Amino acid sequence: MGYTNAGKSTLFNALSRAEVLVSSRMFATLDPTIRALRLPSNRRVLVSDTVGFIRDLPQGLLTAFRATLEEVQEASLILHVSDVSNPHHNELDEEVDKILRKLGVDGRPRLRVLNKTDRLTPEERKVVTNGADRSAGTCGAPVLVSALMGEGIEELLWRMDAEMPTDPVVTLSIRLPLAEGRTLAMIHALGRVLHSEIDDSHMRLDAEIPASIAKRLRLKEYAVEETFPGSLS
Numbered sequence: 348m349g350y351t352n353a354g355k356s357t358l359f360n361a362l363s364r365a366e367v368l369v370s371s372r373m374f375a376t377l378d379p380t381i382r383a384l385r386l387p388s389n390r391r392v393l394v395s396d397t398v399g400f401i402r403d404l405p406q407g408l409l410t411a412f413r414a415t416l417e418e419v420q421e422a423s424l425i426l427h428v429s430d431v432s433n434p435h436h437n438e439l440d441e442e443v444d445k446i447l448r449k450l451g452v453d454g455r456p457r458l459r460v461l462n463k464t465d466r467l468t469p470e471e472r473k474v475v476t477n478g479a480d481r482s483a484g485t486c487g488a489p490v491l492v493s494a495l496m497g498e499g500i501e502e503l504l505w506r507m508d509a510e511m512p513t514d515p516v517v518t519l520s521i522r523l524p525l526a527e528g529r530t531l532a533m534i535h536a537l538g539r540v541l542h543s544e545i546d547d548s549h550m551r552l553d554a555e556i557p558a559s560i561a562k563r564l565r566l567k568e569y570a571v572e573e574t575f576p577g578s579l580s
């Protein structure tokens with residue numbers, strides 16, 4: 348979400364392009380503003396483009412935007428996109444924050460995305476980067492991107508992974524009977540295997556996997572020891 352003209356739709360397309368593994372065709376035909384993405388941890392998420400906000404959104408329009416706003420209310424993570432090349436972007440961001448407060452979602456996990464960095468001079472870029480480091484508050488440092496040039500998209504995907512509260516990624520050591528081919532395939536499909544080796548009739552793995560999968564492996568007593576919380580870096 349973000350103010351109109353911030354570059355949300357361009358970013359949405361850039362994120363879709365970065366994603367080559369997941370077939371999003373089904374979602375594209377159902378709703379062109381929703382895409383399935385795979386984050387670096389292998390977690391799959393749905394990303395939704397929204398209608399831009401405008402200043403002093405009248406109550407009537409707020410009603411008309413209900414569908415979009417409901418989507419924001421459902422979101423596990425809100426990407427707040429700003430046009431950092433607009434000298435007034437701080438004021439516009441404040442307008443967006445106001446609407447978020449009205450919707451009662453100002454406490455929701457949020458990631459600030461400063462877009463259009465390609466329009467900044469090297470000096471301006473330095474100022475923005477330093478400011479971004481300093482403002483690393485509750486929602487972390489903003490991510491600098493150029494949706495148009497595809498810069499910073501990789502970094503954004505990593506940050507989305509880190510901030511996404513649903514089913515966080517954990518690092519787990521696993522010892523699996525070799526006959527458990529299906530479980531092994533699931534770990535490879537949904538997680539990121541860091542190391543694997545055969546040990547007698549077992550497979551030993553270190554993997555980053557969603558907590559929900561880790562729980563299933565622990566129930567089956569396949570988990571050896573857990574390095575918690577799972578680091579993504």
Ligand SMILES: Nc1nc2c(ncn2[C@@H]2O[C@H](COP(=O)(O)OP(=O)(O)OP(=O)(O)O)[C@@H](O)[C@H]2O)c(=O)[nH]1
Nearest residue numbers: 350351352353354355356357398399463493494495
């Ligand atoms: N230079 C530059 N232009 C960009 C970038 N991202 C978007 N734009 C341009 O900004 C304009 C608005 O982009 P959109 O993606 O349509 O913006 P939006 O936030 O979806 O706008 P609404 O849907 O109206 O809220 C377009 O002309 C884009 O080409 C960027 O990273 N750099």
Ligand SMILES: [Mg+2]
Nearest residue numbers: 355356397399
């Ligand atoms: Mg748009």
